[in-house]
Amino acid sequence: MIEQLCSPSLAQLLKTLTHHSTRPNHLEVKGLPLYMLCLRNKVAIFATALLLLCVILPAFAQVPASSHVILVIEENRSYSTVTNSGDSTNFMPWLINEGNTYGHATAYTTDSGGSLLDYLWLSSGSCHANSTDCSPSSLPAGTNNFGCNGGGCANTITDDNIFRELNSRGISWKLYAESLPSVGFMGSASSDGLYVKRHNPAAWYSDIVNSATQQQKMVPFTQFATDLANNTLPQYSIIVPNLQHDAHDGTPAAADAWLQSNVAPVLNQSYFQTGGTGLLLITFDNGDGDVPGQVYTAVIGPTVVKGTASSTPYKHENALRTILDALQVSTHPGASANVSAMNDFFCGTCTPPPPPSGGDANLDDNTWTPAASATNVTAPALDGASTRFDFTSTVPFDTQRWTQQTTNTFAGNSQLAMDVWVYLTNSSAPQALNFNAHQIVNGQEYPFMLECDFKGTGVWRVWNPGTGGWTNSTLGCAAFTANSWNHFVFHFERTAGNQLHYQDIVINGTTYNLDLFTNSIANTSANSMTAEIHLVGDSVPDPYSIWIDQMRIMAVSANIDDGSWAPCASPLCSPAVNNVASPSQDGGSTQFTAGGTTTFQTAQWSTTPSGMNTSATQFTLDFWAYMNNPTVSQALNFQVNQVTGGHQYPFMVECDFKATKLWRVWDPGTGGWQNTSIGCAVFTANSWNHFTFRFERTSDNRLHYRDMVINNAVYNFDIFKSSIANSGAASVTMKIELVEDGVPDSYSLWIDKLSLGDI
DSSP states (O other), rough: OOHHSSEEEEEHHHHHHHHOOGGGTEEEETTTTTSSOOOEEEOOOOEEEEEEHHHHHHHOOSSSOOOOOEEEEEOOOOOHHHHHHTTTTTTOOOHHHHHHHHHEEESSOOOOSEEEEHHHHHSSSOOOOTTSSSSSOOOOOOOOOEEEEEEEESSOOOOHHHHHHHHTTTTEEEEEETTOSSTTTOSBTTTTTBBGGGGOGGBHHHHTTHHHHHHTTTTTHHHHHHHTTTTTOOOOEEEETTTTSSSSSSSSHHHHHHHHHHHHGGGGGGSTTTTOOEEEEEEESGGGGOOOOBBOOOSSTTTTTTTEEOOOEEEOHHHHHHHHTTTOOOOGGGGGGGGGTTTHHSSSSSHHHHHOOSSSSSGSSOOOOOOOTTTEEESSSSOEEEEEEOOOSSSSOOEEEEEEOOOOOTTTSSEEEEEEEEEEETTSSSSEEEEEEEEEEETEEEEEEEOTTTTSSSEEOOOOOOTTTEEEEEEEOOOOTTTSEEEEEEEEEEEEEEEEEEEEEETTTEEEEEEOOOOOOOOOSSSSEEEEEEEEEOOOOOOOOEEEEEEEEEEEEEEGSSSSOEEOTTTBBOOEEEEOSOOOOSSOOEEEEEOOOOOEEEEEEOOOTOOOOTTTTTTEEEEEEEEEEEEEEEEEEEEEEEEETEEEEEEEEEEEEEEEEEEEEETTTTEEEEEEEEEEOOOOTOOOOEEEEEEEEESSSSEEEEEEEETTTEEEEEEEOOEEOOOOOOEEEEEEEEEEEEEEEOOOEEEEEEEEEOO
């Protein structure tokens, strides 16, 4: 059940942590795993609350446990060679597409010149050679010189290695070598010369050399298809293509075709599908000419954050550490003991980037009333400064409150949102927590109050000012995970009939609908907006604290997709079609179709959202996107264009599928695109993807591309660009662009639940 409700990596991580932890108090509630709910005096498993627990689990920087890890080693080709789409002989389209879809490393370099030495780095974290044949000149701690070079070793290696560690733990492994003459073959080469021992790392370690049983784990590659068909692949597989198919003697294009025919079928196995834990790494021993340098390394599997393009410097010992961690091996041979695993492929960017300090964009950094028990601190914090609120009352069921009035009254905005990150210690202590945006507008009072009632009803509930009491929702509220950050966005609106409409709650990227209405009450005080935090003690109150960070209240222009869009000239642009029932997220999406016949033409639609604050400094663009034929698109881009104070701020973000295969942002100063390091994979056809982009214009008139969130994974941009002069009237407009590729064909994009928030 948990795999159906959580993302695959989080589901596995929950299970792994609760099963293997030596600190159960941090992973269990009343003795039950975290992915079950424990309410006082009873256990209840609610689907919604189970989802809550899945999404509020902190972003652990670790490699998820894997049932099947596969390493494929290619030969002697540099990163720039195999990624050059203009060279059909050397380009590897299948590999690059898989790396863009899942993840790839953009700063992965090899260790030593000479094939065998790099295979040893991948197996024991050392080259086991002298300073002439090995780089670095000094061997990693705990490893020794066995006279190895690129072609072989003078002595059998007796140092620790991955095969020894797997054997000692009963973890199965095999090495599948193409053109290996027979099972357990220990000779230097096959008679046809296509298999060479220097490309077989297992054959050099004493654990295999001295054991006929272990030698039986080195098998011809033909066995791979048999094991795959019989579902008997070991937990760790090494795949070694022959010299024609590993790009050593043959071309990279031929190596790529071999991968697609022989390795790609493993991705159809259940452990490589959603909910599975399979992990496939494909790398190269060295760059062009067998010289150490940058090589392409793909990290593939359902637990990988899709679209990751890691710019972290990695080497073969990092790959070895990643493999060991995935197999849950706690002993790390050689250099792998002192390097990190390639964690960023599995957690994305684990914390959001820092927003501007203070003001309505960061309410937590301002002064709260009462100030004595609201303390600005530097840790824990997401942006270097959070505020700690301390509950200290000894009175049963007492409530302690803190308030702060915002600069903006939002009197002209009916659609609003509160965005806040929350960190809680002693999660068993609170009776309830509530978060409030208390607004007075034109003689009416709208106290938007949402409470997580941990110990009373066990659900989220909203305040009804008309009755002076709480209205329960159907959304379960489980105790927060202690000592972790959780992200909440509350959407609400004032209706034309002066009601409060509680629309939904977004918890760590997952939306839960409320759709509850209550009546406002009369209040003739001046227009205002007040943020409030309430902490409630239980029947036997214990002291506890919560930390708040990156808190803001913002105006939202919602369901922009349902409005009118002005298209470019036909036949390139068809008119936007509103209220499409299927596909849709909310019962009515808008379809945009590009149908030109000219190569690389751009189809464009524009709209002016109503109710926008044209002088806003902070923008959050949020929407769902669906494509029917994504492989024919050259690129998609999404724009928020602001004109204010004599300057123009064209915030433009593009997914460039086929040229750079990266996300890129617009630089109005140069009139061109700047690439980010974030890979942009072709969208999965006929499926919904959720995007959030955050921008700001700075006090010195620059555009700041802050970050984006794709299907709940956060990716930092943190890119600044200069604005351009524009003396036109203040405005905020939006555009969507679909770009045709070199062989133009018709395709459609559906957009739903498009909103633009501003401060």
